[in-house]
Amino acid sequence: MSGDERYYNGFNRIQGFLTRSMVCVPLRTRRGFLGVLYALNKQQGDFRERDRRLLEILSDTIAVSLENARLYGDLKDHVHALQRERQSLLAKVESGSGFNGIIGSGLPMRRMFELMSKVMDTTAAVLIQGETGTGKELVARVIHYHGVLREKPFVAENCGALPENLLESELFAHVKGASTGAVADKKGLFEIADGGTIFLDEIGEMAPAM
Incomplete structure (x- = not known):
């Protein structure tokens, strides 16, 4: 992972954590891009396509919840x-x-x-x-x-x-x-x-x- 230029290793440095594998998906709503949801180090083996699809399903709910929380705060x-x-x-x-x-x-x-x-x-x-x-x-x-x-x-x-x-x-x-x-x-x-x-x-x- 550390050899991939797209990977930010600041978390590893701060937490003393070793990232071996990672899967990430965007958090989007109709209003735009909110951020990225990612999972690190599967307990067994590497992340696969099935894991990515599951994270995408979770990301939709999380993105809407974050957007609602932000709108509630603005309101x-x-x-x-x-x-x-x-x-x-x-x-x-x-x-x-x-x-x-x-x-x-x-x-x-x-x-x-x-x-x-x-x-x-x-x-x-x-x-x-x-x-x-x-x-x-x-x-x-x-x-x-x-x-x-x-x-x-x-x-x-x-x-x-x-x-x-x-x-x-x-x-x-x-x-x-x-x-x-x-x-x-x-x-x-x-x-x-x-x-x-x-x-x-x-x-x-x-x-x-x-």
Whole structure:
């Protein structure tokens, strides 16, 4: 073995091991090459074709397991990053989007602040009225992120910006093949916001059927 230029004898030097025979197969998945699986020194005789085929069968399972472990690690890192980002955004909202984040000191604004304070500690449905651009979603976010549902999702949708068929799918979900373009199952916003807050803007612009 030591005379074969393809053989790396570093293992022998480090472990004080003598490699007499070896069989190796690649570890591959659909994502690419992961490494090499090899066996050293058969107890009796040399490695044969049957041993190579057996190692190839084992390599498929091992490669998939390694790939899954790596993907799981990447997923955990991504989840932790999202959690840190969520906590950071939540802290920013809580520190900067309180009543001080809404400009106004007149009597109508003070009345609105009083109403907001009353509903923050409840899970009641709230109707926020106002012209476009007056900050209805900002009010909804302040109520959510300072209320009892602050740890739950906040989801917003402009109902007036979507046609009826798309709005129905967006709100109530669809399954794969339910309509043209439904290439996969899709959760609706009511399901995504379950336990939290869903803010529906421009509900007066929705089609009567909706």
